Amino acid sequence: MSAATTRSRTARTPAPDRLCAEAVDLARAAAEEAAAPGVVGEHAGVISEGDRVVTHFFECKEPGYRGWRWAVTVARASRAKKVTLDETVLLPGSDALLAPEWVPWSERLRPGDMGPGDLLPTEADDIRLEPGYTGEEEPPPNSAVSEMSHEMADLVDAEDAELTTRPTTTGRGSIAAVAEELGMRRARVLSRYGLHTAADRWDEAFGAKTPMAQAAPASCMTCAFLVPLAGSLKQAFGVCANEFGPADGHVVSLSYGCGGHSEAAVMPKPPKPAPHALDTMQVDEYPLRPAPDSGSVPAEADAPTEDLGHS
Secondary structure (H helix, E strand, O other), X not given: OHHHHHHHHHHHXXXXXXXXXXXHHHHHHHHHHHOOOOOEEEEEEXXXXXXXXXXXXXXXXXXXXXXXXXXXXXXXXXXOOOOEEEEEEEEEOOOOOOOOOOOOHHHHOOOOOOOOOOOOOOOOOOOOEEEOOOOOOOOOOOOHHHHHHXXXXXXXXXXXXXXXXXXXXXXXXXXXXXXXXXXXXXXEEXXXXXXXXXHHHHHHHOOOOOHHHXXXXXXXXXXXXXXXXXXXXXXXXXXXXXXXXXOEOOEEEOOOOOOOOOOOOOOOOOOOOOOOOOOOOOOOOXXXXXXXXXXXXXXXXXXXXXXXXXX
């Protein structure tokens, strides 16, 4: 078994040709010619690519190419002693610094990247869209449904007999004409998936879980600045028309809210100051002399000064 294993390994990876393996100087000269001066490092090994075909590896000292190696492949013809150059290329090693995997532009595009004049084509199989009414599902001319459509068209024509100018693009009684009048005749319309993803984005940006809605006095459902949407979206979303609100012109959830609600409470009035403790509206009378019947000293005239020995 060991002999068979040795033979199979030899068949897969033959031993390097001696003359080609010894042509290190030829390989280095080829690498230095292809690279900038001084960026070819030491010889990093040799491998066999086939019969009389060998690849030499040299370290790369180019800044920004850590782990890369210069690979120079040499070969010689059968029974020839001269080794010739095959190719020179710079290859990444096992620990090489590589650029990130390329991502298509459609996956790299983020909201807000488009500018004036930019075009954003949608793919034919975009899951956000589905085919609209194109007229392909219209019944055949000789079917019963088609006869009913013609009768409807005749009734419409009879009612509009006084009109002298009529559109010639589509029949008045056809389904395509009705769809065109309602603005629904589009090549593609929004699919259910596209509708749900849009609703998730809008609810995440202006929904009930945002900090603004958590601190709002009321929801947008009762706000006069809310402009409802049409269709099924009107059950959950509207457009804010408050120029001072944070979501002005944006689609908001009915459970969203902000401090600019139309029915927000009026700012409370400042508290009335307490009355002064000192009453300044009443005059208090203060006599210059005490009353005769007040005090502890009797109200008597002073004794003559002569009695006191004064002259």
